[in-house]
Amino acid sequence: MLDALKELGIADDSIVVFASDNGPDGPGASRFGTDMPDMGTTGPYRGALGDVSEGAIRTAAVIRWPQRIRPRSSHAMFSIMDFFPTFAHVADGKAPDDRPIDGINQIDLLRGENDRGRREHLLTFVGSELVAVRWKQFRAYFVDVAPGRSGPGGATLMGGIGSGAAPMNGYPKVFNIESDPQEEHNIGEMYNWVLGPLLKVVGEYKATLERSPNPPAANMTKF
Numbered sequence: 001m002l003d004a005l006k007e008l009g010i011a012d013d014s015i016v017v018f019a020s021d022n023g024p025d026g027p028g029a030s031r032f033g034t035d036m037p038d039m040g041t042t043g044p045y046r047g048a049l050g051d052v053s054e055g056a057i058r059t060a061a062v063i064r065w066p067q068r069i070r071p072r073s074s075h076a077m078f079s080i081m082d083f084f085p086t087f088a089h090v091a092d093g094k095a096p097d098d099r100p101i102d103g104i105n106q107i108d109l110l111r112g113e114n115d116r117g118r119r120e121h122l123l124t125f126v127g128s129e130l131v132a133v134r135w136k137q138f139r140a141y142f143v144d145v146a147p148g149r150s151g152p153g154g155a156t157l158m159g160g161i162g163s164g165a166a167p168m169n170g171y172p173k174v175f176n177i178e179s180d181p182q183e184e185h186n187i188g189e190m191y192n193w194v195l196g197p198l199l200k201v202v203g204e205y206k207a208t209l210e211r212s213p214n215p216p217a218a219n220m221t222k223f
Contacts, residue, residue, distance in 0.1 A: 012066040015087065019061035021080050025049050044181040052124050052132050054139055054177050069110055076117030077134070082106045100208040121201045128214055133201055137178040140188070140198045174198070 005011040024040025026048030047053030061078070063069060081103035085095050089105050108114035124132040132141045172195065174188035188195070 014065070015090065016064040017061065017083065019063075019080065020059040022049050023047065023056045023059060026051075045177070046181065046183045052126060052141070053183055054134075054181065057122075057124060063110060065110070070112055072112060074109065074115065074117070076109055076115065077119045077122060078106055078109065078117060079103065079119060079122055082119065086110065099212045123201070123205060128216070130202065130205070133198055134177070135194075135198050135201055137176055138194050138198065139175050139177050139183070140195070141173040142202075172198075 002011060002016065005014050005016070023042050023045075042048060042055030042058070045053070045055035045058055047055035049056060079102075082105070083103065085101060085103045085105040086107050087093075088095050089107050095101050095103075104118050106117055106119065109117040121133060121135045123130055124134070129143070131143050132139060134140075172188055173186045174191065174194055175183040175185065176187060177183070
């Protein structure tokens with residue numbers, strides 16, 4: 001593809017993105033007949049494709065735009081949903097204003113004008129069920145999710161969360177991803193001040209549902 005862009009003379013002014021929408025397969029993938037010798041790695045983070053932990057959704061991405069992006073790396077939070085408003089801005093387009101837009105315009109981050117980015121939180125769902133939220137370096141879980149395709153701690157994606165999860169008793173589980181990437185030390189009760197901004201994020205999301213309800217989650221068992 002890059003060769004084709006070069007032949008057309010537009011390689012330096014074209015945005016090219018290489019990214020994944022989820023983490024790599026884990027050992028449990030063999031039950032689906034897709035286990036591969038080189039399954040990939042989540043680095044220090046817990047989880048893999050099929051669960052809701054940091055390693056299940058955190059991925060690397062490469063964005064190329066030679067005329068506007070200087071070579072560098074960043075650990076700023078960036079959602080795949082952010083591409084839509086970012087590219088709409090680049091193309092002098094306008095995002096619809098008749099519905100909530102989950103993405104954030106991150107053009108300042110791409111251009112190196114803002115090292116931290118504009119995103120501070122990210123919600124995680126199984127189907128239509130909100131199961132976790134990330135705010136800055138903290139990740140909170142509101143349900144205990146049953147083991148699924150990636151082993152203990154995974155999400156039962158195929159059967160739906162209703163049959164494989166239960167609300168937390170007491171405080172949600174909260175982990176500091178930066179100091180505890182394996183999510184082994186629940187700090188939800190000890191650092192309960194973190195719940196304030198975490199629950200604020202959830203409240204703001206739920207408020208948008210009054211104006212624009214989510215569509216029903218996909219159900220592959222009904223045709």
